[in-house]
Amino acid sequence: MSNELQDVTDTSLPIFKVERVQLQFSISSPFVAAQVANNVLVLALSTGRMLRIDLDNPGDIDDIDLPKKSAEVGLIRRMFLDPSASHLIITTTLGENFYLHTQSRQPKALARLKGVSIESIAWNPSLPTASTREILVGASDGNLYEVYIEPTNEFYRSQDKYLKAVYKCREGPLTGLWVDVIPGRSDVRRILVATPTKLLHFVGSIGRHGTEGSGSIYTKLFETEAPTLHDAPQGLRPAPSGMVVSPDSSEASPGEGVDAERTYAWLSSQGVFYGKLHTHMSASNLGSNVFNDSKLFSRSQIPASESASGRKKPAQEPIADVALSQWHLLCFIEGRIVAVQRLDSRIVYDQVVLEPGESALCLLADQKKNTFWLFTTHEIYEIVVTDEDRHVWEIMLKGRQYDLASRYARTTAQKDTVAAASGDHLISKGLYLDAAGVYGKSSRSFEQVALTFIDHGEQDALRKYLSTKLGTYKRSSIMQRMMIASWLIEIFMAKLNSLDDTITTKAQLTEKANTADIKDELTSVRKEFRDFVVKYKTDLDRNTIYEIISSHGREQELLSYATAIDDYNYVLAYWVQRERWHESLNVLRQQTDPAIFYKYSSVLMAHVPTELVDILMRHPDLNPRNLIPALLNYSKDNPIALAQNQAVRYLDFCINQVHSTDAAIHNTLISIYASNPDPSESALLTYLSTQSLHSTPAYDADFAFRLCIQHSRVQSAVHIYSSMGEYASAVALALKHDQIELAAHVADRPSSSSDPAMRKKLWLAVARKVISQQGVGSIKTAIDFLKRCDLLRIEDLIPFFPDFVVIDDFKDEICAALESYSRSIAALDAEMDASATTAESVRNDIKALDRRYAIVEPGERCRVCELPLLSRQFFVFPSCQHGFHSDCLGRKVLEGSGLTVRGRIRELQASIGRGGRREKEARELDALVAQAW
DSSP: OHHHHHHHSOOSSOSEEEEEOOOSSOOOSOEEEEEEETTEEEEEETTSEEEEEETTSTTOEEEEEOSSOHHHHOOEEEEEEOTTSOEEEEEETTSOEEEEETTOSSOEEOGGGTTOOEEEEEOOTTOSOSSOEEEEEEETTSEEEEEEEOOOOOTTSOSEEEEEEEEEOTTSOOOEEEEEEOTTOTTEEEEEEEOSSEEEEEEEEOOOOSSTTSSOSSHHHHHHOOOEEEEOOOOSSOOOOEEEEOOOOOSSSTTSSGGGSOEEEEEETTEEEEEEOOOSSOTTSHHHHHHHTOEEEEGGGSOOOBOTTSOBOSSOOOOOEEEEOSSEEEEEETTEEEEEETTTTEEEEEEEOSOTTOOEEEEEEETTTTEEEEEESSOEEEEEEOOTTTTHHHHHHHTTOHHHHHHHOOSHHHHHHHHHHHHHHHHHTTOHHHHHHHHTTSOSOHHHHHHHHHHTTOHHHHHHHHHHHHTTSOTTOHHHHHHHHHHHHHHHHHHHHHHHHHHHHHHHHOTTOOOHHHHHHHHHHHHHHHHHHHHSGGGSOHHHHHHHHHHTTOHHHHHHHHHHTTOHHHHHHHHHHTTOHHHHHHHHHTOOOHHHHHHHHHHHHHHOHHHHHHHHHTOTTSOGGGGHHHHHHHHHHOOOOGGGOHHHHHHHHHHHTSOOOOHHHHHHHHHHHHHSSOOOOHHHHHHHHHHHTSSSOSSOHHHHHHHHHHTTOHHHHHHHHHHTTOHHHHHHHHHHTTOHHHHHHHHTSSOTTTOHHHHHHHHHHHHHHHHHHHOGGGHHHHHHHHTTOTTOOHHHHGGGSOSSOOGGGGHHHHHHHHHHHHHHHHHHHHHHHHHHHHHHHHHHHHHHHTTOOOOOOTTOBOTTTOSBGGGSOEEEETTTTEEEEHHHHHHHHHHHSOHHHHHHHHHHHHHHHHTOSHHHHHHHHHHHHHHHO
C-alpha cells in the first residue's frame, strides 16, 4: 500500500519553503516587536518608532511614533494586532499601553490600562468593527481584564470606555487567550485561557446591561461557570509558553468539512498540546471533549540539533515558539523551522534558518491570509506554504477514513486508490451495497467486482455497481455502455419478478401477511427502473430491450420503456388492443406526430368519437384529408342525427375555423349530409347556401349533384343546378318531383331586366305543370298562382288549357287582358300625335336657320388671341355674337376634348394644310369644333 501511495502522490514542489524578505528600505535600528494581520505588517523599532506596511502595496508605509519618548514610557515590549488589522495595542517595558486605529497615525494612551503588563489579548469575534467592542486582556500578574476601546479624536476623552477585572489566575502570566461564539447560540461564548502550566476552557452565556459598551458582558460567565482544566507540569527550567489558533479555513463554506472547526495549539514545557475546537457538542462536556481529543507533540519527538562539527548537542532547548497552519504545526527551535503534520505527528520539514547565536523575536501567522512569518532583530522571513494538504488523503486512507480521503484526493490515480481500498474494506465488513457505489468509481477489474457480487448472491449490489460503472464510461464507449445497460435491464426484470413472487407467496400462505414493506420496495425499484431508462435510453437497443422485458412478461415496464423512448406507436397499440380507450386517449393527447393520429383515428373514432374529435380540434396542423376514411366509416356505422354526428362536427371545424378549401373535405361533408337517414335537407342546404356566397364553391358540383340525386335530396340538387346557372334544368328537376313551389322559386332567380326571356320561359314551364295538375275544374286557381309572374299573359297560357274548357273559368282574365290592350293602343296613339308635333317644330327651326346672321364690325377682335378677327379665317356665333379665329378656337377645343376627338381634329388640320379635299374636310372640322364648343 505504501508503494502505491508514493506513486500517486504529487511531490513536484516542497510544501514549505523559508524565504528571506528583502525590504525596499534600510533600517538602522533593530526590531523589538512585530505583528502581521490581513496583509498588514507592523514593525516596532528599538527607538520607539513603528512602521505600518501594506503588503499589497509595499511602497505605502506609515511611519508612526509613540506620543512620548522611550525614556519616559520605556521600549516597546509587545504589540497585539486584531485579525482585520483595524486595531493595534502597544505595551512597553514600563507598563504604558497605547492604542492605534488603522485610520490613524497617532497612538493614544490607554489610561485605564496604565501599569498593566499585557501578555495576551482575545479579540471580539464580531470584528471588524469601528471599536474593539468587548475584548479580554491577559496580564503578566494573572489578572484577566475586560476592556472596551472606542477611537476618539477628543483630547480629554479616554480611548478605553471601561476596564473590568473579570478573572484571576494564580498559576502565573496569561500567555494565551481565545474567544469564539458557539454556532447557533449567539449569547454563548467559549473562552480559552493559557498559562505556562494550565489550560482553562470556559463555556457559558454572556450578560448584557443596557447599550453596547455600557458594562461588562463576561463577568456573569466567569462568576457562574467553572473551567475545564488541562495541566502541564512545570519543567526543570523555564520554558516559553503561548497559545495560537489556526487561520481562517480556505474552504468556501465553513461547517462542511473536517477542517471547518479551528485547531488550537498550547505551547508549554512539555511540548505542543493541540486539538480541535469542537463546536457541535453540548456545553456541559465541550471542554472535556476538546481536551480528550487533543494530543501532545513533545520536544523529544524533534530530532536533536547539531553543532557546527556535525555532532548532536547534548542539551536540547525547548520549543521557542509555535504557529498553526491548516494542517501543520510550525515550531521554531534552536534556529530551525520544524513543520509537523498534525494528523499523524509526522515531521515533514526541518530546516535551519538562523545562524548560531542569532535569536528570533516571534513566529506569527496571518489568520486572514494564511501566510506565516519569522522575525529576528534584523531580518524577516516568510514561510511559503504550497499545497499543504497534498498528503492528507494518504493519512486519511491509512486511518480508514475513506470519505475524507476521497475528498482530499486530487488526481484520478489518488481517487482510484481510495475507492479501491474503501471498496475492499466494505466488502470485508459485508456492506455490499456501499461497496458497489465505491467500486463503481474505481478502476478495479470489472469482471472481478461483478463476479464478487454474483458469487455472494448480491443482485442489488450488482445492480448498483453496474449503474455507477455505466455513469463512468464516456459516450464514445458505445459497446460497453450498451452491454451494461442491457444487463441492468435484465437485473431489473429479475428483481421485479422476485418481489412480485414474494408478495404472492406471502399472501397465499397467510391471509393477514404484512406485505407493505415489499410493496414499498417494489414501488421503489419500479421508479428506479423508470428513471434509469429515461436517463440511459440512448444506450439501449430498442429491439433487444423489448425482447428482454417481454421474456419476463413485464407489461407495465414495457410501457414505461416505450414511453421513455417516445415509442408511442407501441404504447397506443398496447392500450387499443386491450380496448382501454381512456388510457389510449391520454397517450394521444401528448402526441405531436400527425402519423400517429392518422393511424389510430379509425379505431378511436369508432369507440370514443367525441373525445377524439376534441383532441383533433386541438391540432389544427393535421391534414384532415388523411382522416376522411375514419370519418366516413364512423358515419356509415353510426346513423345518428347530424347534430350528434362527430364527423360533421370535425369537418365543420376544419371548414369554418381552419378555413380549409380542400375539395375532398367539402365533398366528404356533403356525402355525410346526403347519406344521413334524416329526411330534412336543412343542414345540407345551409352548407350549400353558405358556399354559394363564395365566388368559387370549394366542393365538386358534379359529385355533389350525383350524391343528391342518389339520396333523393331534390332541394339540394335544385340548389346546385341553380348555383351553376342551369335554371332550366333546376326547374325541370323540381317539376319532375312535383316540387312546384321550389320550381317557382327557381324561376324567379333570373332577373326580369337582364334576362326576361329566360324568366318567362321558366315560368311557362311552371305554368304547364300547374295547369296540367289543377285539372279542368281548377283553372281559376292555376291562373291565380301564375299571377306571381308579371311576364305571363293570358294568351301565353291559353295553349296549355285543355281542349274542352269553359271560358267562364277565366272570363275575367280575358276581359282584363283586352282592357289592357285597349289602354296600350290609346297610349300608342298619344305617342304618335306627340311625335308629329315634334317633327313639325323641328322643320320650323330648320327654316329659321336660313335667316340667321351676325354683323362683324371692322375692329372686332378674336376672343382668344385679341388680334383682328378679319385677319384670317374665323367663326362667329350669332346667338352670343362671339368671334374666334378658326385656329384659336381649334386649340381651345383640343384642350377640352377627349383623345379621339383631339386626334381627329389634328388629322383634319394637317390634311387641309397639305391641300387635300379641303371643302369636305373643312366642313367636318367645323362640325367637330362647333360640337365640342
